Amino acid sequence: MSDSESQYDGDVDQNPVNGILSFLLAIDWSEPWLCAIVLFHVLNCVLLTVLMFFERQNLQIVLFLLYLSIVYCAEYINEWASQNYRRFASQQYFDDKGMFISLILSTPLLINCFVLVICWVWTSMQTMIKLKRRKLIAERKAQEQKDE
Helix, strand or coil: CCHHHHCCCCCCCCCCCCCHHHHHHCCCCCCHHHHHHHHHHHHHHHHHHHHHHCCCHHHHHHHHHHHHHHHHCHHHHHHHHHHHHHHCCCCCCCCCCCHHHHHHHHHHHHHHHHHHHHHHHHHHHHHHHHHHHHHHHHHHHHHHHHHC
16 A cells, blocks of 8 residues: 555545546535535625725725635644544545645635735725826926916
């Protein structure tokens, strides 16, 4: 038996996964805890959209830090889940490399963080444009008053 086969206790399908799509298709999405993770991501996207629409920067920062904290703790979550998967899952999804937790939990959160950063850059750029326009208008008015 090879080293990779001896790491697990037979609950894991030993067929190789070739690519992300085949990995995602191999997951049993009917399990309640996986449905909860999908719902978590959907609700986070809705929350993120609402916060961006109403321009609530303080709440965006809190959400951004929360997302990064979850991503930071993903290794610990993966370790705990690999030891206790029988409590909530029918299969052992949590490998020692963390591919499942990275793909299912961390990647969507990092995409949300990226969207937040892009929105912050856009908002900063728009603010700088408004300030420059005001400065140019004030300079033009000062020049006109000086010429009169």
